[in-house]
Amino acid sequence: MILTVKSKETPSSPKSKGKKKWEPRIVGITCNWCSYAGADLAGTSRIQYPSNIRIIRVNCTGRIDPLFVLRGLELGADGILISGCHIGDCHYVEGNVAAKKRFEFFKKILDEMGLGDRITFEHVSASEGLKWAEVVAEFTNKIEKLGPTPVKDLSNLTDLHVDETESKKHKIHEVLLSIAKRVDYEPKKVMIFEPEEVMEGYGFPKRDPDKCVGCYGCFSVCPENVISLEDVEGKRKYGTLHTECLVCKECEKACPQEAIEIVPGFELLSYMKNEPLWDLEVELQKCSICGKHFSPIPFGEELKKRLAEKKAVKAIDGLSLPFEPYTTCPTCKREKMAQTIAEVAQPALTTGKKS
Ligand code: SF4
Numbered sequence: 186m187i188l189t190v191k192s193k194e195t196p197s198s199p200k201s202k203g204k205k206k207w208e209p210r211i212v213g214i215t216c217n218w219c220s221y222a223g224a225d226l227a228g229t230s231r232i233q234y235p236s237n238i239r240i241i242r243v244n245c246t247g248r249i250d251p252l253f254v255l256r257g258l259e260l261g262a263d264g265i266l267i268s269g270c271h272i273g274d275c276h277y278v279e280g281n282v283a284a285k286k287r288f289e290f291f292k293k294i295l296d297e298m299g300l301g302d303r304i305t306f307e308h309v310s311a312s313e314g315l316k317w318a319e320v321v322a323e324f325t326n327k328i329e330k331l332g333p334t335p336v337k338d339l340s341n342l343t344d345l346h347v348d349e350t351e352s353k354k355h356k357i358h359e360v361l362l363s364i365a366k367r368v369d370y371e372p373k374k375v376m377i378f379e380p381e382e383v384m385e386g387y388g389f390p391k392r393d394p395d396k397c398v399g400c401y402g403c404f405s406v407c408p409e410n411v412i413s414l415e416d417v418e419g420k421r422k423y424g425t426l427h428t429e430c431l432v433c434k435e436c437e438k439a440c441p442q443e444a445i446e447i448v449p450g451f452e453l454l455s456y457m458k459n460e461p462l463w464d465l466e467v468e469l470q471k472c473s474i475c476g477k478h479f480s481p482i483p484f485g486e487e488l489k490k491r492l493a494e495k496k497a498v499k500a501i502d503g504l505s506l507p508f509e510p511y512t513t514c515p516t517c518k519r520e521k522m523a524q525t526i527a528e529v530a531q532p533a534l535t536t537g538k539k540s
């Protein structure tokens with residue numbers, strides 16, 4: 186039995202004359218074993234608390250999909266209160282620990298959008314009926330002071346259906362973008378989360394600028410276009426799209442330099458703008474013939490080093506090539522070779538005709 190009372194009007198409660206007084210709509214998500222039982226105890230003990238909360242019971246807070254909370258906000262909930270067992274008391278050992286980590290991650294993103302104060306994570310045990318009533322009263326009071334949710338326009342909500350071809354992370358991203366649009370949130374600065382602040386499953390490729398030679402092996406194996414590259418003014422820029430990484434580590438395996446590592450991490454600007462964060466630049470070699478930039482200088486140097494290790498540099502140097510092998514672009518190499526072959530072959534062909 187859950188007993189609630191209408192919340193008291195506070196001086197800061199938004200009112201408009203002639204209109205029905207605004208009341209916060211709060212979604213409560215509780216675990217079955219502790220907080221729901223605590224709420225039930227508050228009811229059977231006839232402890233009164235504000236009736237603005239609507240409780241959804243789940244077996245464990247670990248079952249709370251981030252989409253539950255984000256959809257609640259997208260749908261216009263004024264506040265969302267999650268409550269589970271105290272740390273160490275979880276019926277499923279560590280479900281509440283995993284849930285809290287996820288919560289902290291999304292709260293940090295929602296803080297940036299001005300919605301972080303509208304979600305809370307509490308711990309209420311089955312014997313804490315009074316604490317449950319106090320937690321709900323306190324949160325309701327806080328939401329009353331904050332006023333109605335700034336999330337506007339409830340049309341065109343995100344389709345939450347996730348099929349086997351789609352990743353849950355993409356869906357979460359879609360809902361976050363939808364919420365951002367509804368609160369007019371525009372990310373302005375790069376914001377990198379510390380590894381311990383990031384939810385499991387979120388990571389990105391980190392390149393070591395001292396080891397990376399710009400060979401673009403990682404770029405060619407990435408299945409999700411996480412790694413982008415762009416050649417601008419004699420430099421090759423490498424970018425990372427923080428939305429897409431599957432943490433599959435294929436790029437790590439492909440790197441010949443051990444220069445890339447998938448680390449738990451997250452960057453908000455790239456995520457919300459859906460654009461790569463340009464995080465590395467490598468100088469490009471200028472072609473000794475046409476003058477166009479073509480391949481990263483460190484890549485050419487590394488190639489030369491490896492050939493030297495295999496004692497192949499001398500062999501290459503011994504060839505009488507019609508171009509400088511390390512500083513000529515592939516197009517000019519082809520043209521020079523074709524020209525040389527034509528020059529060598531022409532007299533032979535001519536002689537052949539005569540005989
Ligand atoms: S871990 Fe996989 S998805 Fe992420 S950057 Fe590397 S290859 Fe791409």
Ligand code: SF4
Pocket residue numbers: 392396397398399400401402403404439440441442443444445
């Ligand atoms: S594969 Fe390694 S060396 Fe090549 S561009 Fe990627 S990080 Fe750099």
